[in-house]
Amino acid sequence: MSARILDGKAIAASLRARLAERVAALGYRPGLRVVRVGDDPASGVYVRNKDRAAQEAGFDSATLHLPADATQAALLATIARLNADPAVDGILVQLPLPPQISTEAAIAAVDPVKDVDGFHPLNAGRLAAGQPGLVPCTPRGVMHILAEAGVALRGARAVVLGRSQIVGRPMAQLLLGADCTVTIAHSRTRDIAAECRRADVLVAAVGRAGMVRGDWIAPGAVVVDVGINRLPDGRLVGDVAFDEAAAVAGAITPVPGGVGPMTIACLLENTLEAALARRAT
Numbered sequence: 001m002s003a004r005i006l007d008g009k010a011i012a013a014s015l016r017a018r019l020a021e022r023v024a025a026l027g028y029r030p031g032l033r034v035v036r037v038g039d040d041p042a043s044g045v046y047v048r049n050k051d052r053a054a055q056e057a058g059f060d061s062a063t064l065h066l067p068a069d070a071t072q073a074a075l076l077a078t079i080a081r082l083n084a085d086p087a088v089d090g091i092l093v094q095l096p097l098p099p100q101i102s103t104e105a106a107i108a109a110v111d112p113v114k115d116v117d118g119f120h121p122l123n124a125g126r127l128a129a130g131q132p133g134l135v136p137c138t139p140r141g142v143m144h145i146l147a148e149a150g151v152a153l154r155g156a157r158a159v160v161l162g163r164s165q166i167v168g169r170p171m172a173q174l175l176l177g178a179d180c181t182v183t184i185a186h187s188r189t190r191d192i193a194a195e196c197r198r199a200d201v202l203v204a205a206v207g208r209a210g211m212v213r214g215d216w217i218a219p220g221a222v223v224v225d226v227g228i229n230r231l232p233d234g235r236l237v238g239d240v241a242f243d244e245a246a247a248v249a250g251a252i253t254p255v256p257g258g259v260g261p262m263t264i265a266c267l268l269e270n271t272l273e274a275a276l277a278r279r280a281t
Ligand code: GUN
Pocket: 092, 093, 094, 095, 096, 117, 137, 138, 166, 263
């Protein structure tokens, strides 16, 4: 193995420590509310981890849990109450939602100034327009990792694998904003391996275990693996075949311990920014 391992866990810990210091100096506790609907077990783990990290960093954090058969009206009423609550700076509706609820309607109901997921169309539009706003946590975390690793982005060829609203699209916008030449490759891309091979920076966010093989990677490329896939034997693996990729890449994020911890740290960063912006007006 030749690639440098990019330790997202350590970068996230140091970011959380810096955020905790800034929160301690504020004189109030920024408020975060995570809304969970139903009993998806993976969501349960994510929500608990977010809540715990927020509390450890000094935020006023709580989870609101609605039953699996909650109506869309009930969820929208909950969101409206949080929008109106002056103690709440950040609102996160954990996805996926049960089928009777429109994800689009739930996202659009969150006040854009409290939208710490950065999923509201207003924030997505701001990002696409190159304007300041709240940015989705996972792509923001990837940018932190690239910055910490000293990756030169200006003029670099970046390939983003996946076009989701949560990761792929905002990731491409952030890399474009950092002066990369950006390609978004996806399930309909004609020769996906050839596109990946052109990348100086490859970000994989497709949710398919080990899809990116070693011979998809240019020697010395920086590989960021956003995938978190659970194998039948219980192991967590990324979208990149790690051992093969690490033999070719210049640097690579592991799974677990790469991008995952950054997502939560950036949620806290977004919540602090939302609190500062909202309370300044
Ligand atoms: N489900 C999986 N990832 C995310 C995320 O980043 N935010 C929310 N709200 N739900 C998710």
